[in-house]
Amino acid sequence: MTKYNVLGMMSGTSLDGLDIALCHIWQEAGAWNFAIRQTHTVPYDKDLLKKLKNAIHLPDKEHEKLHDAYGIWLGEQAKMFIEKHAVTVDFIASHGHTSHHRPEEGVTFQLGNGRLLAKVAKHKVICDFRAKDVALGGQGAPLVPIGDQLLLPEYDFCLNLGGISNISFDTDGKRVAFDIGLANMPLNYLTEKIGLKYDENGQLARKGTLIPRLLAKLNALHYYTLPYPKSTGYEWFSETVVPLLQENGANTADALHTVIHHNCEQIAKVILGQRPKEGSQVLVTGGGALNSFFMDTLQEKLGKACKVHIPPKKFIEYKEALVFAFMAVLREIGEINVLASVTGAQRSSCSGVIFMP
Incomplete structure (x- = not known):
């Protein structure tokens, strides 16, 4: 039995803030089990809230700058969480923040550059869980x-x-x-x-x-x-x-x-x-x-x-952070984590991009 300690990070459409949850996930007798341990929500300050809310209207270069800046910010939040709670983390699962979602046009984009997140947090990162499904003709949502x-x-x-x-x-x-x-x-x-x-x-x-x-x-x-x-x-x-x-x-x-x-x-x-x-x-x-x-x-x-x-x-507040942590575990072991029966894609897939620190 292998137990994974995963830091799940989620920012939803309601823009309440960044949810962070340390999740213990393991498989026993063919069934998956979980426990949500330490949690924290980081509220967005007015400046970041405004930028995320208006990201859909940004020109490409400004959007790319926000993608990088938000990735660095996510890395800082992850690093502070890990240090504050003195926890061991196998990897970080980051949903990012959705700025564009037009699957009928083959477009979906989650802000939060995973490469920079991994570099700043000094931990392996698994992120970008939607793009592969959209490329396969799916809606890229919902993933939970x-x-x-x-x-x-x-x-x-x-x-x-x-x-x-x-x-x-x-x-x-x-x-x-x-x-x-x-x-x-x-x-x-x-x-x-x-x-x-x-x-x-x-x-x-x-x-x-x-x-x-x-x-x-x-x-x-x-x-x-x-x-x-x-x-x-x-x-x-x-x-x-x-x-x-x-x-x-x-x-x-x-x-x-x-x-x-x-x-x-x-x-x-x-x-x-x-x-x-x-x-x-x-x-x-x-x-x-x-x-x-x-x-x-x-x-x-x-x-x-x-x-x-x-x-x-x-559980109410951190379920989505838990599920993205779980999706990262499935990505880590090479199992399906996005269901075609849900998204309408050509096939189910094992989705998520991995970045090393």
Whole structure:
């Protein structure tokens, strides 16, 4: 039995900060096991937050400079974490931060130069987990389902509520997964307008009332009619959803309340469409799991068909960092870590680029 100590590093579309988790991962009797040990989230300062948020609009040379600078910054954060906790790390798994994701054009890009990250952190780095799948005609997303399937087999559905909502589950003997649509991205957009980073525990949303017109427009978005596999991101949100929120003109509480109802209706539509057995388990992770109004509304929409399961906070916050650590382990041992049944690629692949210090 080999146990790997991997430093997983994840930055998601919600731009909450850099999640770092030291993960112990091992295989025993044919089953994968894990433990999340030390963790830390590094918030982005205003300057870096602005750069990452606007990266999609940068000219090529400026984008390349940010790629390098962010790689160095990631290396510094990894080095500080390792030294502070005095831990042994076999390698670092870095997701980077997605600046461009247009798989239909063969484009995906994760900021954070792995070569510079490895050099600064003085550790082996495995990164860039999406590009190979996109080159194989896949969506390059979502990638977390390999972790859902092999690390969390006891759950019928694994739902993640980050900036975007995505889900994975088994059907007809294979794993499928896709981005359902919206989650925290529109919620954070609305709260930022009134000077709040987010709506803590959904308190504001709970006080609001439904705006039928906005709900109807959100539910009518074309993306929801597309078959899976499919994925989306910030481009879709900024081009399609933001104009609807801007034209709405309602108070923030009502808008938040309506968006959560919209999110939950779309999620429930997907889950109930699978005709689950009564009492099926839905594991919810990501920041949305910490929003009690979001969770109450989701359980209401699912009814008795499914039970929403909310794991410990550490797992919620660091699941994606754990899964990228796991993907790096699979890359290290040469096993498949990206599923074609999920991404729509020509074939499943063992993805990730390795950089030595």
